[in-house]
Amino acid sequence: MTLLQVRGLTKRFGALAATDALDLDISAGEVHAIIGPNGAGKTTLISQLSGALTPDAGSIRLRDAEVTRLSAHDRVRRGIARSFQVTNVFRAMSAVDNVALALQAGDGSSFRFLRPVARERHLFARARQLLERVGLHERADVVAGELAHGEQRQLEVALALATRPALLLLDEPMAGMGRDESAQMVALIASLRSDLTIVLVEHDMDAVFRLADRISVLVYGRLLATGTAEDIRANDEVRRAYLGTDAA
Amino acid sequence: MTRRDLLPWVLLMVAALVPWLAGLLDQGYYVGFVRRMMIFAIAAASLNFIMGYGGMVSLGHAAFFGIGAYVVAIAMVHGVTSAWIAWPLAVLFAALAALAIGSISLRTRGVYFIMITLAFAQMVYYLAVGLKHYGGEDGLNLAQRSVIGLGLDLASETTLYYVVLVALATVMLLLNRAVGARYGRVLMGIRENETRMEAIGFATYRYKLVGFAIAGGLAGLAGALFANHNLFVSPAALHWTQSATLVVMVLLGGIGFRYGGLAGAVALLMLEELLAALTDYWHLPLGLILLAVVFFAPRGLAGLFARRGAA
């Protein structure tokens, strides 16, 4: 069953067509990787799927409901959550406060003016659970700005998970991670696949080939090819445009 | 109850003793002086709520202060003297004005927001100047102070002083609770990272607008009290330099600190009083002191005493 259906998606910045009449289908439950050189329009695509950017043309349908022009916060309510390529967390708040704030968004109204949030134990308990799931529970009370680069990337994923998404858009979760941290993040993503559909934008080809059910190659805002890991490895056009002369 | 939690109660005690002390030292003037400080503390605290916690730098906050004052004065002209009617009306009109101005201004960001709030406030200023029927540029005198009943007569300087003190204490209590509550967390999240707030499901525009209206309403309350304090209102209270003064108070006191607005109002008005007594050219030393604050106390007075993080 197709969870997300993208048809003719177009977004221009001046003379540049960052997304050029793109068609894409994401099936429910799959890990669908999107690869392509920097500047191919991957982040622009994620921003349009998440609602941060409004496309110039085309349509995005979630479970057959039109969401093309829906705002970011309404799409989160419909179950589309995203992490950011450049870490984008609440740097002055602790990790647990970060996640608690994200949980607060989906847990009743935030127009409450008197009851101290600190007393809402359930929020912080669930926040610590989520941090444990991404491997950050020991660092829960550290201010996010002082977390290491890799830890901040884990917090990014925790913040996205806190909105209980059906579709998780991960924008280069492994960016800037060393070997061990990448392995940890790959394990985390693998553990999420059971109850989530994931769109994974990533450069780290090991992770992509290990995690992805299907891979789409994006070049100049256009879909060059979509298929299983084997199809993509074998595809000459992809090899020339992206993987360089020798495949990894 | 750490030392920091004790501080507000100590301040409350000191403020409560002022009229008695003033009477003892036969310095009746200071009842009015401290009362004026407390009124501006309410306005500055309401600005700190949206500026310090919500990141909304409004250079037009005095407009709502002025609207509150004018509502009470105009109601008085039409025979409505009861505080229970005029003051809530003042808060309501100021909040509605803030809702209208905020609904447009909050579509812009950064410096453009600063400028559009300034522009709307100038519009309100020129409307007040245009109200020839209510004194126009020369302002409007109030026949009497509002009537509050309950056996209290606001004509007495001390009674009005305590009413203002109660109002200030209530406003500070409510604002501090709001900062600690879910709404306050959302405001702080918006100040720090509005894109991430949208990405985790908050309709940030709505929260900002509500905050802007609340702060506008509270400034309207301060305006209503100011009209009673002075028994006179004029467009000068709405001029952009008044809005700039409120911003200066918040910065001087410590932006984003719970008592930043209050501390700034007290400090600035005391400074003005002290310097004006020393010289006619008191703007000069005041300007130099503010420059010193910018470079040596970037987080304001509260910043000098607080721990590293914002309270």
Added chain:
Amino acid sequence: MTTTLLVEQLLNGLQFGLMLFLIAAGLTLVFGIMDVLNLAHGSLYMIGAYVAASVAQVTGSFWVALPVATLVTGLVGLLLETTLIRRLYRRDHLAQVLATFAVILVADDTVKLIWGPAPIMLSAPAALAGPVELLPGVLYPSYRLLIIGVGLALALALYLFVTKTRTGMLVRAGSSNRDMASLMGVRVDRLFATIFVLGAMLSAVAGALLGPLLAVEIGMGENILILALVIIVIGGIGSIRGAFVGAVLVGIVDTAGRAFLPDLLHRFLSNAVAAQLGPALAAIAIYVLMAAVLFFRPQGLFPARG
């Protein structure tokens, strides 16, 4: 409404707009390049007017007063830039608002100390006292024509400077990407000081030229500052073209509003209400204009950072 009145008011609007451009140009460049919101820019306009008035009284010649005022204010601008403004460009806008608001307080009292609290006289050059016949039957004060001439000349000079000269290119580069300009070897600090002094001198010219028409008094800078801020926001921060279009627009809307709105309202409303509402609406017109522009173009008409 006779054509003379219409022409006269439109020219007055253009004249006022061009003077506002001289002030707004410096403000938008300083804001565009160094991202410094300088509320004290109005004080430089005031200083220019006061110095011009004093020199005119001493030398008896307006033509000596104008250049002297421009140079003196330029020096004041250089002093202000090196001591204070240079330390502000890494700070956020709030710190800049507080610091430059403090400078207004200092400037107002310093002027009061030197020239006293009362407004002082600055009279236009005698030779230009009379009107000039522009069109048959249409007379227009020659002094105001001079202002329009000087304003247009300076606007053209500034436009050529920014678009044709090499320094102009560096100014534009600095305004859109400061770090990259530094990486190309541009002495951004010196460039900024030049721009700040240039802005101060332009404001001084406006101060000296408008002195005879508006009162030379303490605090004259603040009202003009608000108009200049409105203009650079309408035009798009950092854009000279935007400042020019914004200034002429505001000049005409403000002048025409004050001249024609009251009459216009008389047609629809009773005299009492119209008399009351007219001036108020006229004063509000430019703010309505700005709110409208921001609503549709949140970055102004000509956003410099393309």
Added chain:
Amino acid sequence: MKLLEVRAIQAGYGANQVLFGIDLRVAEGSVVTLLGRNGMGKTTTLRAIFGLLPLHSGEVHFDGQRVDGKSTDAIARLGIAIVPEGRQVFPNLSVREHLVAFAANRNGTAQPWNLDRVLSMFPQLSARQKAMGNQLSGGEQQMLSIGRALMTNPRLLVLDEATEGLAPLVREEIWRCLAELKAAGQAILVIDKYVQRLVQIADEHTILERGRVVWHGTSAALAADPQLWHRYLGV
């Protein structure tokens, strides 16, 4: 004494330290690369060299004099020009203005790069001299960014992800341009992903992992050790 000497520099953003003691040397006329995955400190190293980021410790020497602590524009005027990541052309300057505004002869060569030479190297640019920075395609912006740097005739040309996100044929043109510059004796410091091509052009390579130098050596040594590629470069 090499043209550029970076000695054990440490730097970071606020509390987040990124560089933990980087050493790097570029000799006159040589082509040196800085390799490593995203976020390993490559661009941060450049920002430190150019004084855009204060050093916690360590030194940077250029042309024999110490430059850390100098202003960014002073360092640039000594003769270092950068083609920055993301190209960073000026939206409000035309192609021609980009090339004319910053022109200089900082290495004092007899045949300096001038407008004609740059336009002949990038014919596509010469056809679009009037276009503004924000009206150019990615490839055109990249060529303009390189042309702008060449017009200052730097002693050291620094390229940060110069071929990133470009179509293969445009990328080839950039490699051809680099080969030409090397042949002309231009000292170049290159940060790029396409190791296969770099090995053919550059003399020495330095690999960064989490802000530390984990390998340094010649092209031959790098070419002979594919394990390195896999471990540190994810290729």
